[in-house]
Amino acid sequence: MDTAFPVAAHSLAAELIAVLVAVDGGSPRVLTLQDGRALPSGPFELGHRSLQSGLRAWVEEQTHHPLGYLEQLYTFADRDRTNAAGGPRVISISYLGLTREIPASGDHDPGWRNWYRYLPWEDHRAGPPGLIEHALAPRLAEWAELAPGPIAQERQQRAAITFGLNGRTWNEELVLQRYELLYEASLVAEAAAKTPVPGQAMLLDHRRILATAIARLRAKIKYRPIVFELMPPSFTLLRLQRAVEAIAGRLVHKQNFRRLIEQQELVEETGETTQDTGGRPAKLFRFRREIMAERAVAGTKLPLIRA
Amino acid sequence: MDTAFPVAAHSLAAELIAVLVAVDGGSPRVLTLQDGRALPSGPFELGHRSLQSGLRAWVEEQTHHPLGYLEQLYTFADRDRTNAAGGPRVISISYLGLTREIPASGDHDPGWRNWYRYLPWEDHRAGPPGLIEHALAPRLAEWAELAPGPIAQERQQRAAITFGLNGRTWNEELVLQRYELLYEASLVAEAAAKTPVPGQAMLLDHRRILATAIARLRAKIKYRPIVFELMPPSFTLLRLQRAVEAIAGRLVHKQNFRRLIEQQELVEETGETTQDTGGRPAKLFRFRREIMAERAVAGTKLPLIRA
DNA sequence: ATGATTTATGCTCCATATGAGCATTACCTG
DNA sequence: CAGGTAATGCTCATATGGAGCATAAATCAT
DSSP, X not given: OOOSOOOOGGGEEEEEEEEEEEEETTEEEXXXXXXXXXXXXXXXXXXXXXXXXXXXXXXXXXHOSOOOEEEXXXXXXXXXXXXXXXXOEEEEEEEEEEOSSOOOOOSSOOOEEEGGGTOGGGOOBTBSOHHIIIIIHHHHHHHHHHSOHHHHHHHHHHHHHHHTOTTOOOOTTTHHHHHHHHHHTTOSGGGTOSSOOSSOOOSTTHHHHHHHHHHHHHHHTTTSOOGGGGSOXXXXXXXXXXXXXXXXXXXXXXXXXXXXXHHTTOEEEEEEEEOTTSSSOEEEEEEOTTHHHHTSOOOOOSOBOOO | OOXXXXXXXXXXXXXXXXXXXXXXXXXXXXXXXXXXXXXXXXXXXXXXXXHHHHHHHHHHHHHOSOOOEEEEEEEEOOGGGOOSTTSOEEEEEEEEEEOSSOOOOOSSOOOEEEGGGTOGGGOOBTBSOHHIXXXXXXXXXXXXXXXXXXXXXXXXXXXXXXXXXXXXXOOTTTHHHHHHHHHHTTOSGGGTOSSOOSSOOOSTTHHHHHHHHHHHHHHHTTTSOOGXXXXXXXXXXXXXHHHHHHHHTSOBOHHHHHHHHHHTTOEEXXXXXXXXXXXXXXXXXXXXXXXXXXXXXXXXXXXXXXX
8 A cells, every 4th residue: 555656757746835924014915926816836846955945945036035934834736726637737835934024126016915905804903894794794694595404504603603793703813714615605706706705816726825824824923923023123012013913913902912022021122212103212122032942832721730 | 946956847746644643542543554664655646636535535445444533734845755766756745634443453463553652752641751861861962062062052952942851841742843853863763873762763754744743733632622533422531531641641630621621611421421430430421513613713812802 | 382192111900711639429349 | 348449529829811090201283
């Protein structure tokens, strides 16, 4: 069972897809190509030592910008992804990358787009977007009704849970589940919707990959100090908070946020302050990289017994 | 972009590798082949609709056992993995699968091995294993000393943090970091160690993949109700606890564990009890699958503002 | 300059969750 | 019946997370 030779190799190709993220003030940005319709991608070259190094080299060459953090997202090889019948079967390996600044827009369109343009229902910073109630909920209900009794119930419940309908709480991490629900209900252009719900479509499954990246980032930001990969060397606590909010798509309690950051000793004062805050001048902070090693992982959540 | 080796595109192949886990009483088991030296793996067939379905079909065919839960782990294509020079470049996609029972051993070796056989330093249920202090710590210290000043410090610190040396607390989630540290220090057979530290080696990087799987499982068990995928339909709370302990490699506070499980309403009594506990008969419970949809994801950890 | 507006920062309070034990109850075995 | 093993019920101290109140220090419109 283990020795059957791998696939007749000539019908297989590998592709790398990157979701590169930056934060510009209050906007979460993602690097796109083709007028915002595609994520950057390229073939996996056999010359590279590993996938990771291949992607890193390729991204830095293309964007001329250092890549702070890089993490593998997901690999897929769904048959229906390959558009050309008879073309090679493509395995796509997607990555999430965080970068510190947005490259100065050289000549024309640098391609950094606000990601909520693609998934507008994900931004709850100003409360639940109206389009959920007006544009999504009715169409989802309609879709649920199409199914026979028990299935209809189930669909309705899924919609309610993922989108926080009828008074349920919004869970910002369910980005992928929400996109997939809309896809399943044929409400997005990628699923051949006649009249898609709001939100710009992308080529192939790039919007799904974006959703995966956002979900991962929203989850990870809570237990690993990765926001700092998106920040300049020094920053005010409010800017840091705004970055978190941009990613999470939710507002954060200012005082408690500060308490959290400071008690974890993640930052230290630079000693300087900045006045371009609009109000009282704010202290500048820098990330304490040294703490990273120690703060390896926190999470317990199991009633362990102490040693 | 440059291609170091001018190999035509036909030298690419894809392989699936599965880490199948089961729990047998207090033993965490993993399915192996070749007398325990390899994880089951096989080619990705072009006929399959997707990677996931390909793997699922293949596993169920091979093991004749249902696969409860399946999750992608990691994809890699390191050049040094391909042993045969000139052979195709292989992309390996690894999966973690959980199964409910251990298949009855048919004729001979069913291949389910206790995973601590491969990573003996990971089992802290009876306190920190002696081999950490006796066999690992000295060799790691030795390795640290090989480097010049500052690097030596750094190595020493990494070892102390990952293995919980000199009074630091043990973090059971750092399974992969520990294995990689030992690899880097050439203390495991896979890294051509002259006299490897205890722990059975595996072919290629299979032991690293196992470490990845355990790390993922140990992390996930804390915020998703996946232990139940390893349990029979009804079970006592102690059996459930033993399963968690087997995976986490640590003991759990019994009363608090019960409180946690019950307050989360993850289980319900079946109404029956069992007497083969050795002591007072225990109530039998079953997992409340319905709760899964609601308990989609819990974790906040950010000081969010309520709606 | 003056009061309104903005943001930074310091603190308090309270509800829960978590970590540790103590005490009892109910079976089995020799 | 004594002793052993588990199952269960409860209590208590502390840590953590969610909300607000209050004050300080700038800018801005009038």
